[in-house]
Amino acid sequence: MGDIAERLVRYCAIASPSSPDGAGAVPSTPSQHAMAALLGRELEELGAEDVSVDAHAYVTAHWPASPGCEGLPRLGLCAHLDTAWQAVGDPVRPRVVRYGGGPLVMGEVDGETVAVTPEEEPVLLGLAGTDVVVTDGTSLLGGDDKAGIAEIMAYLERLAADPAIPHPPLAVAFVPDEEVGHGASLLDIDAWGAAWAFTLDTGPLGEVTLETFNACDAFVEARGRAVHTGWAKGVLVNACEALAAFHGLLPAAERPEHTEGREGFYHLVSMEGECERARAHYIVRDHDRAGFERRRDVMAAACDHVNRAMGAGTLSVSFRDTYRNMGEEVGRHPELLEAAFGAFRDVGVEPSAVPMRGGTDGAQLTFRGLPCPNLSAGYHLAHSRREFVPVREMEVMVDVLEHLGRRLGSPPGG
Structure with missing residues (x-):
């Protein structure tokens, strides 16, 4: 195997954040095309077949089975090429450091040391x-x-x-805009040809994600009425105040900073506006489907309450579904779960099933008919300037993929 650390540094040096303000375009940022183009070239250089980089920055390819495994179901492997937009991301200056213990120091920014300690991680x-x-x-x-x-x-x-390593036919996909809820939604599953798949998109080594949140975006629009403040009594309606009142009606204890495990939340992503017009964007999450629907009802009731207090039509709320809890479907495929857990144990890692506090491309693919659990990628403190990836965890994950392929690529009777 080549230097996987050098490979990660090369990829991370290409800033490719997605953007929620992409005006409906896919990808939402032009920079994702650069990442897609690089991956397309590298797949061709490795000898992959049917390599495609399309106009939406989807990268797909096939890989032939090992001898004797040609007739087995095709295994898909998927990851996303965009990065989070919530933290600064351009330019990215990745590097490999030898960790000596104590605080892991990334650097110094504006006189502040950016680091993570063993107590935190x-x-x-x-x-x-x-x-x-x-x-x-x-x-x-x-x-x-x-x-x-x-x-x-x-x-x-x-x-x-080493083409003799046992493995079934493979399908590979690198997709854009996962961080803004789009992800694999435009992947042509029929052309891709996988019978089942795995994403590599959760954190510490050994995690296997069988559950995700149910998720939607909520958009709250406020309309106010401006007037000179000297004559405002009984006339002025402040759209920003309406949003503040709405936010205050949502349970404060059910924000992401106060929740864990399978506990859902309301998260205020952004708010902007002035007296006559204001808007807010929330994401709503819950592993339990009934609890998820209750959260939407709570937001609708809060909107009605503000309208009764401040005037009909002051607030409106709309919802856009993004993904569902793939646990509803993945459990129906025990052969996949057995292969994943077994592959980790083959390399001496005890796997753990974790309810992911987020979503994956696998959630979309699963509900489009392609069962797709999620495996660890080895990153820590994602979406922050203190993010780090142990090289050893990446190396072990390559071994896990080999054993996953061996388990799903045994020739009939082998």
């Missing part, structure tokens, strides 16, 4: 003396999900070097 206690990929502290790294991409590419590199 206990995984560091076992990483002293090993290599870790970080940035200089001025941006996020983008290991979410470029670590997953690097691992899939390194696995293909291994197969190119």
Whole structure:
């Protein structure tokens, strides 16, 4: 296997954040095309078949089965090429550091040291003396999900070097705009040809995601009435005040900073406006379907309450579904779960099933008829300037992919 750390550094150096303000375009940012083009070239250089980089920055390819496995169901491997937009991301200056213990220091920004301690991330206690990929502290790294991409590419590199390693036919997809809820929605599943798939897009080594949130966006629009403040009594309606009143009606204890595990939340993503017009964007999450619907009802009731207090038509709320809890479907495919858990155990890692506090491309693919659990990619503290990726975890994940392929690629009677 080549230097997977160098591969991740190369990928992370291409800033490719998606944007919620992309005006409906796919991809939502032009920079994702650069990442897609690089991956297309590298797939061709490795010897992949049917390599395609389309106008929406979807990268797809096929890989032939090992001898004797040609008739087995095709296994899909998927990761997303965009990075989070919530933190600064351009330019990205990734680098490999040898971690010596204590605080893992990314760099210094405006006189402040950007670092993470073992108390915050206990995984560091076992990483002293090993290599870790970080940035200089001025941006996020983008290991979410470029670590997953690097691992899939390194696995293909291994197969190119030794085609006899048992594996079924493979389908590979790198998709744009996962961080803004679009992800694999335009992937042509029939042309891709996978019978089942795995995404590599969750954090610490050994995690297997069988559940995700149910998720939607909520958009709250406020209309006010402006007038000179000297004559405002009984006339002025402040749209910003209406939004503030609405937000105050949502349960404060049910925000992401106060929740964990399977607990859902309301998260205020952004708010902007002035007296006559204001708007807010929320994301709403819950693992439980009934609880998810209740949250939408709570927001609608809060909107009605403000309208009764401030005037009919002051507020309106609309919802846009983004993904569902794939746990409703993934459990129907025990052969996939057995292969995933077994592949981790094959390399000496005890896997753990975790309810993901987010969504994946696998959630979309699963509800489009392609069962797609999610495997660890090895990134930590994603969506922050303190993000880091242990090189050892990436190397182990390539071994996991090999054993996953071996388990799903045994010839009939083999």
